[in-house]
Amino acid sequence: MKKVYGVIGDPIEHSLSPVMHNAAFEALGLDAIYLAFRVPPQNVGNAIRGAESLGFGGLNVTVPLKEVAMHFVRPDELSKRIGAINTVNFGATEGKPNAFNTDGIAAVRVLKENVGSLAKKNVLLLGAGGAAKAIAFYLRDEGTSLVILNRTVERARELAARLRPPLGDTEIEWGGLEELPTRIEDADILINATSVGMYPNVEETLVTADLMHGNLVVFDVVYNPVETRLLKEAKKAGVRRRIDGVKMLVYQGAEAFKIWTKISPPIDVMEKAVRERLGSKMKK
Ligand code: NAP
Numbered sequence: 001m002k003k004v005y006g007v008i009g010d011p012i013e014h015s016l017s018p019v020m021h022n023a024a025f026e027a028l029g030l031d032a033i034y035l036a037f038r039v040p041p042q043n044v045g046n047a048i049r050g051a052e053s054l055g056f057g058g059l060n061v062t063v064p065l066k067e068v069a070m071h072f073v074r075p076d077e078l079s080k081r082i083g084a085i086n087t088v089n090f091g092a093t094e095g096k097p098n099a100f101n102t103d104g105i106a107a108v109r110v111l112k113e114n115v116g117s118l119a120k121k122n123v124l125l126l127g128a129g130g131a132a133k134a135i136a137f138y139l140r141d142e143g144t145s146l147v148i149l150n151r152t153v154e155r156a157r158e159l160a161a162r163l164r165p166p167l168g169d170t171e172i173e174w175g176g177l178e179e180l181p182t183r184i185e186d187a188d189i190l191i192n193a194t195s196v197g198m199y200p201n202v203e204e205t206l207v208t209a210d211l212m213h214g215n216l217v218v219f220d221v222v223y224n225p226v227e228t229r230l231l232k233e234a235k236k237a238g239v240r241r242r243i244d245g246v247k248m249l250v251y252q253g254a255e256a257f258k259i260w261t262k263i264s265p266p267i268d269v270m271e272k273a274v275r276e277r278l279g280s281k282m283k284k
Pocket of ligand 1: 127129150152195198
């Protein structure tokens with residue numbers, strides 16, 4: 001019988017997960033389908049239990065349900081510390097289903113592909129929301145020196161406190177966005193993990209070309225549009241390594257796919273499906 005997978009969130013119409021996972025199912029010849037379900041926060045428990053009762057293969061959880069869903073699952077240690085999950089796996093022998101957060105591992109995989117080891121690299125992380133938190137925990141474990149800047153300074157401080165103690169001699173510092181011009185001078189890698197620049201506010205950016213140096217690696221987790229204003233500014237500044245958010249999206253989906261099916265999905269197929277939907281050519 002066809003296995004059903006899905007993503008829950010609100011709004012959910014624009015989710016790229018169905019196109020990405022269905023492309024993988026088709027390429028692998030699996031009798032499965034992935035659907036999007038609009039679920040308001042007050043229904044998240046019913047939705048998870050209902051999906052399990054109906055024999056779903058697995059669920060993704062997206063904005064604004066990643067935190068509230070924690071009450072209805074058994075999160076692994078890391079997602080407990082992050083405070084959010086994005087993947088639910090059914091089939092636990094008893095109790096609540098197991099749950100994970102695959103965003104951070106995806107971001108780190110993308111970065112490592114581009115720069116190699118992240119140990120001792122100076123990373124300037126903008127944001128302290130869901131994406132930033134997930135990325136920060138993984139970066140800490142890679143031994144990076146991390147500076148977290150956020151519009152709401154208190155959230156940056158809280159995140160830095162949750163990350164401590166860092167491993168080895170890595171450092172974690174935090175502050176407000178006004179520190180950006182000075183902090184960026186020492187940065188090897190700039191990560192935008194805020195929603196600034198996301199559709200429809202495509203002309204917005206927290207960093208302009210005049211602040212960037214040519215050796216910087218610029219990674220924008222925003223994937224809609226694929227080439228954000230930040231990445232355009234990076235191009236203008238002569239930054240060679242500019243990384244868009246699509247690969248991270250694909251990798252977090254691929255991690256979930258592996259958790260559910262124990263199969264490594266075809267990354268190229270998933271990326272092509274996403275880039276086509278977003279109207280951009282696939283980058284090799
Ligand atoms: P979130 O939890 O709502 O956090 C939003 C972050 O953006 C906060 O740090 C917020 O600062 C900051 N922010 C929002 N508007 C701002 C503004 N005008 N000026 C300065 N800072 C601003 O959202 P999220 O889940 O972390 O998602 C953030 C972005 O990452 C979204 O575009 C999302 O699509 C993308 N994302 C991509 C992937 C991927 O796989 N590529 C995965 C997850 C998320 P305050 O704390 O001050 O509000």
